[in-house]
Amino acid sequence: MAAVNSSKLSRSKSQLNVMSRWNIMPYKLHLIFTFLLLFVSLCFSDDDHEMEEFLKREFSLSKPYQGVGSLGSSHWELMGDAMVTTDQVRLTPDMQSRQGAVWSRIPCHLKDWEMQVHFKVHGQGKKNLNGDGLAIWYTKERMQKGPVFGNMDNFTGLGVFVDTYPNEEKYIEAQKKRYTPRTQRIFPFVIAMVGNGTISYDHERDGRPTELGGCNAMVRNQKHDTFLFIRYIRRRLTVMIDIDGQHEWRDCLDIPGVRLPLGYYFGASAITGDLSDNHDIISLKLYQLTVLRSKKEEEEEEQDVVTIPSVDNMELLRLSQNEEGMSGLAIFFTVLFSMLGCIFLIVIGMVVYSHWNESRRKRFY
Ligand SMILES: *[C@@H]1O[C@H](CO)[C@@H](O)[C@H](O)[C@H]1NC(C)=O
Ligand SMILES: *[C@@H]1O[C@H](CO)[C@@H](O)[C@H](O)[C@H]1NC(C)=O
Numbered sequence: 001m002a003a004v005n006s007s008k009l010s011r012s013k014s015q016l017n018v019m020s021r022w023n024i025m026p027y028k029l030h031l032i033f034t035f036l037l038l039f040v041s042l043c044f045s046d047d048d049h050e051m052e053e054f055l056k057r058e059f060s061l062s063k064p065y066q067g068v069g070s071l072g073s074s075h076w077e078l079m080g081d082a083m084v085t086t087d088q089v090r091l092t093p094d095m096q097s098r099q100g101a102v103w104s105r106i107p108c109h110l111k112d113w114e115m116q117v118h119f120k121v122h123g124q125g126k127k128n129l130n131g132d133g134l135a136i137w138y139t140k141e142r143m144q145k146g147p148v149f150g151n152m153d154n155f156t157g158l159g160v161f162v163d164t165y166p167n168e169e170k171y172i173e174a175q176k177k178r179y180t181p182r183t184q185r186i187f188p189f190v191i192a193m194v195g196n197g198t199i200s201y202d203h204e205r206d207g208r209p210t211e212l213g214g215c216n217a218m219v220r221n222q223k224h225d226t227f228l229f230i231r232y233i234r235r236r237l238t239v240m241i242d243i244d245g246q247h248e249w250r251d252c253l254d255i256p257g258v259r260l261p262l263g264y265y266f267g268a269s270a271i272t273g274d275l276s277d278n279h280d281i282i283s284l285k286l287y288q289l290t291v292l293r294s295k296k297e298e299e300e301e302e303q304d305v306v307t308i309p310s311v312d313n314m315e316l317l318r319l320s321q322n323e324e325g326m327s328g329l330a331i332f333f334t335v336l337f338s339m340l341g342c343i344f345l346i347v348i349g350m351v352v353y354s355h356w357n358e359s360r361r362k363r364f365y
């Protein structure tokens with residue numbers, strides 16, 4: 001109320017007053033800004049540790065993609081069917097049997113980082129008549145063609161896949177087997193995988209045997225922007241998505257004990273088969289995260305240098321994922337059977353009541 005009154009007042013007063021109002025504005029703005037910053041930093045801070053982030057241009061790819069794809073003059077190199085336009089790096093067009101990639105030329109030696117991926121998957125195909133998806137990489141190898149979303153199999157490092165086609169579901173359906181709720185997934189589905197050079201990605205099963213975790217993500221043919229965040233702090237891998245146009249991050253997976261060596265390459269790749277889509281990268285932004293470490297932590301990391309990617313307690317991880325699936329199934333059946341039970345009791349009750357009613361009427365007549 002007071003604010004409205006004062007603004008009316010100032011409008012009726014002299015130029016000088018208006019001037020002084022303008023002098024106050026920046027101060028207010030400043031206050032608001034400080035609060036916003038505080039709020040944002042609170043939201044983004046990693047538990048009890050302070051954290052700062054710096055955009056690293058040499059590991060980032062954004063408009064106008066200066067020099068990308070031309071010889072040697074950029075930090076990024078194109079491969080296969082990938083093409084640069086004014087608005088995006090198109091990894092594949094919406095055509096069959098294409099594959100393309102964009103790879104950083106510089107190995108990354110940052111310990112803690114976050115990759116923010118602005119991407120777009122779109123095409124003419126109807127739902128589930130599109131494919132196959134795109135991948136974001138942090139690997140030892142670069143510029144290799146192959147079956148894993150346009151990259152080589154048995155890769156060494158981290159892959160985060162936006163899988164847009166349910167191969168396993170179609171495969172099981174083709175064998176005329178029933179697809180059970182436990183295994184049912186809604187596609188597109190995002191998963192993460194860590195390879196050590198000898199682990200194969202199982203394309204027919206959408207990578208389930210080797211996945212660290214995942215989530216569904218309706219990213220296809222969206223009018224708003226879609227983002228993927230891959231954060232790696234203190235050997236903890238977190239993947240988040242922002243795909244609803246609400247500028248909110250949604251957790252996708254969060255796994256501690258992910259050991260990734262330094263000096264690997266960032267990249268993005270995509271593939272189409274019989275089914276296709278445009279797979280576009282609009283930007284890749286890499287932030288260095290400066291995480292305060294205690295002396296002890298630093299010493300431990302120096303003694304325990306990672307040379308081969310691995311994930312601690314991978315067996316436990318897989319077990320807990322299966323249990324999660326089972327308990328979901330258990331809940332489903334519990335609810336189903338209790339509902340059936342209720343309906344059964346109600347029907348019995350109605351039958352008994354109507355019999356009792358009839359026999360009572362018969363007694364009267
Ligand atoms: C890679 O991982 C597999 C499965 O965890 C393991 O059997 C194999 O020994 C690992 N290879 C290397 C080189 O560490
Ligand atoms: C990947 O590794 C598996 C098992 O180690 C092996 O059977 C397969 O031939 C390898 N594939 C490629 C393309 O190297």
Ligand SMILES: [Ca+2]
Pocket residue numbers: 132163164165166167168203206
């Ligand atoms: Ca798939």
